[in-house]
Amino acid sequence: MSETDWPLFEVFIRSRSGLEHKHVGSIHAADARMAIEHARDVYTRRQEGVSLWVVRSADIVASDPGEAEALFEPARDKVYRHPTFYAIPEEVKNL
Amino acid sequence: MYTQALDTHGKEPVPPVAGEADGHAARFQARIDEEEKIEPKDWMPEAYRQTLIRQISQHAHSEIVGMLPEGNWITRAPTLKRKAVLIAKVQDEGGHGMYLYSAAETLGISRAEMLEQLLSGAAKYSSIFNYPTLTWADIGAIGWLVDGAAIMNQIPICRCSYGPYARAMVRICKEESFHQRQGFEIMLTLTQGTHAQRAMAQDALNRWWWPSLMMFGPSDADSKHTAQSMRWKIKRFSNDELRQKFIDITVPQAHFLGLTIPDDELHWDEDAQHYRVGPIDWSEFHAVLKGSGPCNRERLEARRRAHEAGRWVREAALAHAARHAGGSLPASPSGEST
Amino acid sequence: MSATLAMPGAPDMTPEEARCVYVLRLADTSLVLGQRLAEWIGHAPALEEDLGLANLSLDLIGQARLFLTYAGELEGRGRDEDALAFLRDAPEFLNLALAEQPNGDFGHTIVRQWLIDAWQLEVYAALEHSADTRLAAIAAKAVRETRYHYRFSSGWLVRLGDGTPESHGRVQRALDELWRFTPELFTPDEIDERMSRAGLAPSLAELEPRWSARIDEALRAATLVRPVTQPYPWHGKRGIHTEHLGHLLGEMQHLQRTYPGARW
Numbered sequence: 001m002s003e004t005d006w007p008l009f010e011v012f013i014r015s016r017s018g019l020e021h022k023h024v025g026s027i028h029a030a031d032a033r034m035a036i037e038h039a040r041d042v043y044t045r046r047q048e049g050v051s052l053w054v055v056r057s058a059d060i061v062a063s064d065p066g067e068a069e070a071l072f073e074p075a076r077d078k079v080y081r082h083p084t085f086y087a088i089p090e091e092v093k094n095l
Numbered sequence: 096m097y098t099q100a101l102d103t104h105g106k107e108p109v110p111p112v113a114g115e116a117d118g119h120a121a122r123f124q125a126r127i128d129e130e131e132k133i134e135p136k137d138w139m140p141e142a143y144r145q146t147l148i149r150q151i152s153q154h155a156h157s158e159i160v161g162m163l164p165e166g167n168w169i170t171r172a173p174t175l176k177r178k179a180v181l182i183a184k185v186q187d188e189g190g191h192g193m194y195l196y197s198a199a200e201t202l203g204i205s206r207a208e209m210l211e212q213l214l215s216g217a218a219k220y221s222s223i224f225n226y227p228t229l230t231w232a233d234i235g236a237i238g239w240l241v242d243g244a245a246i247m248n249q250i251p252i253c254r255c256s257y258g259p260y261a262r263a264m265v266r267i268c269k270e271e272s273f274h275q276r277q278g279f280e281i282m283l284t285l286t287q288g289t290h291a292q293r294a295m296a297q298d299a300l301n302r303w304w305w306p307s308l309m310m311f312g313p314s315d316a317d318s319k320h321t322a323q324s325m326r327w328k329i330k331r332f333s334n335d336e337l338r339q340k341f342i343d344i345t346v347p348q349a350h351f352l353g354l355t356i357p358d359d360e361l362h363w364d365e366d367a368q369h370y371r372v373g374p375i376d377w378s379e380f381h382a383v384l385k386g387s388g389p390c391n392r393e394r395l396e397a398r399r400r401a402h403e404a405g406r407w408v409r410e411a412a413l414a415h416a417a418r419h420a421g422g423s424l425p426a427s428p429s430g431e432s433t
Numbered sequence: 434m435s436a437t438l439a440m441p442g443a444p445d446m447t448p449e450e451a452r453c454v455y456v457l458r459l460a461d462t463s464l465v466l467g468q469r470l471a472e473w474i475g476h477a478p479a480l481e482e483d484l485g486l487a488n489l490s491l492d493l494i495g496q497a498r499l500f501l502t503y504a505g506e507l508e509g510r511g512r513d514e515d516a517l518a519f520l521r522d523a524p525e526f527l528n529l530a531l532a533e534q535p536n537g538d539f540g541h542t543i544v545r546q547w548l549i550d551a552w553q554l555e556v557y558a559a560l561e562h563s564a565d566t567r568l569a570a571i572a573a574k575a576v577r578e579t580r581y582h583y584r585f586s587s588g589w590l591v592r593l594g595d596g597t598p599e600s601h602g603r604v605q606r607a608l609d610e611l612w613r614f615t616p617e618l619f620t621p622d623e624i625d626e627r628m629s630r631a632g633l634a635p636s637l638a639e640l641e642p643r644w645s646a647r648i649d650e651a652l653r654a655a656t657l658v659r660p661v662t663q664p665y666p667w668h669g670k671r672g673i674h675t676e677h678l679g680h681l682l683g684e685m686q687h688l689q690r691t692y693p694g695a696r697w
Contacts, residue, residue, distance in 0.1 A: 006409065025262075030592070169471045170472055174515045176498075179491060182474065182487050402478075405478020411597045415596045
């Protein structure tokens, strides 16, 4: 009784203009056009979106959590990237 | 929508995989203790993964099977507005099932496998859906009691440790609020209606009250898994706690409707400030879970038939997609961008 | 407008009566089709299609409610959407006979849906310019929904027509069976002509070539053969139905008929 699943697609929605697309979940579909329709039917029943992206899950390249230290920790040391690192006298405006 | 702690009932605890480093497990527990969310590719004990797969998929199956008892009255809804609302509710339930299948798939199981488990009878789903919907009042009772119980179960899971499951639950809880109100409003309209309608409402309450209490699962004293699930923040309150909360909220609602809860022993415990109910017939619960509830067969048969009957459709869609990887479907009518 | 068979006295109708009949026709087609789609919920080939079909059903019922409410106002006898939906008998229903045909398999449902979607696309788009502003407003909302419906149904028509040998055979058979109901879509009667002369509704004769071209385009992509058109005896929009409508209404109207006067 085995049968091929429709491929899995990840769904991203921009709920209002000005915002970025956010990952909301996944759907199965046989093709990209169907994927848009399924994503719309499953994830926007309450007018949650102005724009929809669907991406085949197999096409997503993700960072490996095992590499999280190497990828993300070094940024923690570089505090000079944060505005709070710099002491600016209060009288100076617009900085 | 319907987590019944089914995974804790009568099953052996999943043994830890040989060789799981203590270091990993300790770090994992520390993250949980600090209310950090676990995400799909993070290291997790095999038992955590399996427990979640079972719980999430059972929850998903419950939503999907749950479409059937209410779906039974869509074509006979007594007004167009009620029909539209019921369609929207059942549609939501299908959607909730899909959010949950989607969350389960992040743990390494496929939708096809989960569906196979459901249709073969191997997977469990909430016992409540094995009861028939015999009158329109049942639709009111389901919204009021069953969704009410489900909401109580679900809200704590919004803070569960596994990210995708918690996020799916947040979505689900936001959408649920109209489900219960719709049900209660149906009951209210019936109890304010004709004599026959009031009788219909009372009859529905008589049949759905006890199964709704059973939705919370057996007493935790009888469950092997509650402790571990609590430690892993998959389960956040005990079955008994949630059931008691449901009872305390619902009994006054029944009084407001002018309906009688079918329990001679129901009484208010002034010292404890709780309503106390009579004994729950757990043998009925076990029998229904094992497959001999009034509609177990019908529910699974319906989904099997739909799945079988739809095979040629699913295959055709794949065949078409394989032949037309570039896309050959007719352009959308003017005014719509694809 | 009295509840009688087959529109006798149409030339004697007042303009309001004729308009009421016209609006009821639109309402009933949407209602009956919405009811048919609702039968699928929980039984579709995939969960995603359960949601898709439910979505279409909801849209159609929504259209029906707007049209029915308007028709009730035009009629002026105090009948609201529910009185019209639940208390008229089959000969008083004015839906296209195509809409009441049973669901059959998924392919059959898709063919029926696609044929009516393509029709509603033309009719609603034209009604956006109706001199009747209420009708134009309802049509403006409905045409947006119908564009999505057409995308859904034509997409499936093509996937099934150009899918596997089995799916191709099934939809070709469905098309052959349902095609005989299509002449009614564009054959005008006195009501259509009165409405068209008054600038309230489109001329069906003008819409047909566009519908036909759209049908041909989809059939080509679906590798399906357009059946030969035959004469037809069904005038659903004149209250002459097939046997199916009675059963559909029996189920739909059961509660209101069994408990007359009750509020739900």
